[in-house]
Amino acid sequence: MEIKVVRNILEANDRIASQNRGLFIEKGIYVLNLMGSPGAGKTSLLERTLEHLKERKRIAVIEGDIETSRDAERIARFNIPTVQINTGGACHLDGNMVRGSLAELSLDQVDLLIVENVGNLVCPAEFQIGENDKAMILSVAEGDDKPLKYPLMFQVSSVLLLNKVDLIPYLDFDMERFRADALKVNPKLQIMTVSCKTGEGLDAWFRWIEGQLA
Amino acid sequence: MEIKVVRNILEANDRIASQNRGLFIEKGIYVLNLMGSPGAGKTSLLERTLEHLKERKRIAVIEGDIETSRDAERIARFNIPTVQINTGGACHLDGNMVRGSLAELSLDQVDLLIVENVGNLVCPAEFQIGENDKAMILSVAEGDDKPLKYPLMFQVSSVLLLNKVDLIPYLDFDMERFRADALKVNPKLQIMTVSCKTGEGLDAWFRWIEGQLA
Numbered sequence A, B: 001m002e003i004k005v006v007r008n009i010l011e012a013n014d015r016i017a018s019q020n021r022g023l024f025i026e027k028g029i030y031v032l033n034l035m036g037s038p039g040a041g042k043t044s045l046l047e048r049t050l051e052h053l054k055e056r057k058r059i060a061v062i063e064g065d066i067e068t069s070r071d072a073e074r075i076a077r078f079n080i081p082t083v084q085i086n087t088g089g090a091c092h093l094d095g096n097m098v099r100g101s102l103a104e105l106s107l108d109q110v111d112l113l114i115v116e117n118v119g120n121l122v123c124p125a126e127f128q129i130g131e132n133d134k135a136m137i138l139s140v141a142e143g144d145d146k147p148l149k150y151p152l153m154f155q156v157s158s159v160l161l162l163n164k165v166d167l168i169p170y171l172d173f174d175m176e177r178f179r180a181d182a183l184k185v186n187p188k189l190q191i192m193t194v195s196c197k198t199g200e201g202l203d204a205w206f207r208w209i210e211g212q213l214a
Helices: A002-027 A042-053 A070-076 A095-102 A151-156 A165-170 A175-185 A202-213 B002-027 B042-053 B070-078 B095-102 B151-156 B165-170 B175-185 B202-213
Strands: A030-035 A059-065 A082-086 A112-116 A133-139 A159-163 A190-193 B030-035 B059-065 B082-086 B112-116 B133-139 B159-163 B190-193
Touching: A002 A095, A030 A042, A030 A202, A042 A059, A042 A070, A042 A112, A042 A159, A042 A202, A059 A070, A059 A095, A070 A082, A082 A095, A133 A151, A151 A175, A159 A202, A165 B165, A175 A190, A190 A202, B002 B095, B030 B042, B030 B202, B042 B059, B042 B070, B042 B112, B042 B159, B042 B202, B059 B070, B059 B095, B070 B082, B082 B095, B133 B151, B151 B175, B159 B202, B175 B190, B190 B202
Parallel strands: A030 A112, A030 A133, A059 A082, A059 A112, A133 A159, A159 A190, B030 B112, B030 B133, B059 B082, B059 B112, B133 B159, B159 B190
Antiparallel strands: none
């Protein structure tokens, strides 16, 4: 019974996400769904990406948070169209929330829409929003055992950014084990080791996203 | 409509949690619901707590994970009764899952039951399981902005263990801001700064949990 309710919710969501998808295709917008735990570095990655791309591409951002508009405030300095979605308790964005926010964007003037999901390594992975790609970001401080314990997000993501690699000297993080487990869960996963703090490794990320946009 | 479904699920859960609670009271068991993001240090805290208490108290553990029994394997060396719950995708433990696992424990021989919830800073906070107290653990690497962005877990927890403080020299973590925000969300919250790696600060935690057991 409970399973049926969940399935109905996911099916209804997939329908709405498909409609979003159709709209994004019509407008020629590439949409990235950026997911990860609280504090993994989603907003920092977004800032770095905006710094790199904003002069060359027309970018818009949807910020998903349970409460507050702190992330949107961090993005405000870039002067790009930004919509804040406060989910009011919900632990993920869904297709309907994203659809509801699109009226606030001039979609004809957007090449790239980056959607920063709610900080959560679990639930956002279940909900399509109409994106081209899902990217996940994980902090090395979260530990090397995450791919097998939280497999769904690794499975549905095109790219994994392993962030805060500047902290590795102070952690027990087994990179070989992590890579092997992540690729066991998703053999196609592109893994990039980065530090949004130092900038290390971000070139590969910029190349990837420019490739997707091309 | 969706809100109604969610409310029904939470009400049904609260009923089952109350039944669990009655059973725990009858058996004289203190139950702790340990919550936090993936990689915050839940299992490490559990290991430290077992090292400290296992000779003096009869302890049992319920390990909640989406997949794998890795955490339960880490706990196996303590030779205490441990039940693994694999939620099969669900992002939290609920009262019914905990109830279903209790048959595997000899409750007459337990003083303290520690339930390690699924790694998630959001959803577990919504679901009672019949516990005496909720404790949350947060890694400093998750950032100082979490209390206002993810308020519910801070609101429902009796104790907050701020873990991995040995990493603070390598992070931009504003302890004053963090404390002020956490206490704004929950003025009664007991905040303890610890490192499960170095052992720093754990004495306060041990004193707290022994006080609750007394």
